[in-house]
Amino acid sequence: MRALPVGDRALLVEVATDEEAQALHAELLRRRAEGSLRAREIVPAARTVLLDGLDEPARLAAWLAGARLPPVPPPSKDVVEIPVRYDGPDLADVARRWGVSPGEAARLHAAAGFRVAFCGFAPGFGYLTGLPGRYAVPRHATPRTAVPAGSVGLAGPYTGVYPRSSPGGWRLIGTTDAVLWDHTRVPAALLSPGTPVRFVPVGP
Amino acid sequence: MTDRALVVVRAGALTTVQDRGRPGHAHLGVPRSGALDGPAAALMNRLVGNPPDAALLETTLDGCDLRPRSAVTVAVGGAPCPVSVNGRPAAWGAPVHVPAGALLSVGAAVSGVRAYVAVSGGVTVEPVLGSRSTDLLSGLGPPPLAAGAVLPLGRPGGVHARVDAAPQPSPPAELVLRVTPGPRDDWFTATALRTFATHTYRVSPASNRIGLRTEGPALERAVEGELPSEGMVLGAVQVPPDGSPVIFLADHPTTGGYPVIAVVRPADLPAAAQAVPGTPVRFVLSGSRRTP
Incomplete structure (x- = not known):
């Protein structure tokens, strides 16, 4: 350190x-x-x-x-469950990289326990860790000009959910209706650093 | 009943509502935002009897025209510019009475970039996370002004300004920025560090509220590859792959992956907000290179 x-x-x-x-x-x-x-x-x-x-x-x-750091304490917050339709345009591509079927890729993703490592890029955008290292995927070489709000994507070791429509290079595996950011809500951000997260598959 | 509001007649190139911003939310990815020339904004608020955190207008280069629906006191300062009320010249950098329905014209900046228009009672659009500032990076706060928009005004505090006019610094003919090296100065070659500290850069026309971009000799990296995203501060001098330093201003992203070669002293940032494209920029090293 x-x-x-x-x-x-x-x-x-x-x-x-x-x-x-x-x-x-x-x-x-x-x-x-x-x-x-x-x-x-x-x-x-x-x-x-x-x-x-x-x-x-x-x-x-x-x-x-x-200083000597104590180990990461157990999460002090409740698990946030994010319902996801695993219907992203890059799901098949991600599954191929993982060497599994798209259905199995969705199952693997939903089985992982995530935690918000940090936020950035946009208000309410969390970088979630929790997938085993072997599932890291590179960003798209050329970002999409518009990624819809609610898109669930992967980049490097991280999973993220786009709080609003924006350009983006993450590989999109699904979609959620969860509202990641609402400045009229307290707290405005659904996810903040340290929040434990699970993705819950919902029907197509 | 008095209708305390301001009608936007001419919005100008880019006029935004600003106050002291929303610091304290960087961990959620929320930029601090706020007036770029803080001292000018605070002074204009003082001249109209507002508290220092009242929201006012920040114009960019070509001013704006406004029509208050009730009589107000205004003060225009920051970048020097002509001011008129119903076509009659009025004072810059001093309190000005504007009758109900009169047209306040804030003209193009004679020098500098950003003029501040404080109105008695302050602009009282709905705050977001405790601030009324428009954040151009993340879209928080009210949208930039558009012709026809109506901005609500608060009640004047009844505090009379104790000054009629106040001295303001001139916009810089040359922007001298004192910088503390690091945190990533070790990502650059010794030649690059020397170039950074000795050559004159120029303000790029691509500058905005997010960053003051510069043009000049590219700074060569000693370390290749990507830096994992890390937190960024106001005044950070980030060096993107093209090698030209960018100075982070109020709407800067909260994290970034390009190395920060140095950090500008906060006291020197208001002048950066008033530096027109083409202004020479020099970085002067101050402070120790590393403390353990």
């Missing part, structure tokens, strides 16, 4: 794995909740956690240098 200064008020803490990033994020949230850490933003990502709006980044960096 190393902490890189980002300007004068932020730190980028870098770790080796997804799991460590999730453990670090959980620990930093815990410290902020108990009042021992003041940070305006705590932004987890693939191998890092960014802390912004810090009063004394150097002191926090010194503490982090000697």
Whole structure:
């Protein structure tokens, strides 16, 4: 674990794995909740956690240098179930890459337990981990100009759901009616970092 | 009954509602947004007796025309520009009384990019996550102004401005940005770091509220490949594959996969908001390269 200064008020803490990033994020949230850490933003990502709006980044960096991370705590939130029709235009392609039938690919995806590793790209867009590493798939070389809202896609080790229509290069395996983002709802985002998620197959 | 509202007669190239933005939601993928030239926005609010977080209008290069339905006090500042009420010249950078139904014209910027139009009572469109700012990256907040749109106004606080006019910095003829190296300066060659710190770049016309793009010598990478997405801060100087630095402004994405060579000091960002395309840009290193 190393902490890189980002300007004068932020730190980028870098770790080796997804799991460590999730453990670090959980620990930093815990410290902020108990009042021992003041940070305006705590932004987890693939191998890092960014802390912004810090009063004394150097002191926090010194503490982090000697810190030992506790393991990822069990999720503190209820599992969010996302109903999915496995009807995406790339389902057959993904199944071929996995060496299984499209039906089996859908079954494998729905059998995995996911967790939101981090959010980004658009409000409410979560990067979900949980598929075994051998099921990672590359993005499309040329992104689609418009991916419909509710599309469930795969890219690298991640599963994601498009909160709204946007360009996108993920391989689309299904569709959901779940509303990922609604700014009139509290909370606005269905998924936030650390949320446990399951995809529940529904009829075609 | 007074109808406190502002009718948009001419929207201009890009006029948005802005306040101090919605920081604190980056972990959900929500940009901070907010007025790009924060000090100018705060000063205009003060001149009309608004609290500093009241929402106002941010214009881009060619101003806008507005018709308040009730008498209001306005202040126009930031980028210097002609101001008129019903065709009569009015003060820039000072409180101006606009009678009900009169036409307030905010003309094209004489220099700089963004003028701020504060109206007594503030613009009171529905807030989203605690802010009325238009976020052009994610589409949160009200849409950019369009002719015919009607913006609700709040009640004036009854606070009288203690100043009639206030000095404002001129838009930069040369943009000098003090930067702290990192967090990914080690992804660039020593030559690239020297080039970054010594050559003069220019503001690209492709700049917007998301980022100030620059044109100039490309910065060569020492490390190839992709950086896993990581959190981004306001003022981050990201270097995309074309090698030209992009300075992240208020509507910047919350995460990104291109390396950040340095971070601009927050105090230098308001000037970046007022730098017209073609303005020379220099990056001046300040701060230590690495602390353990």
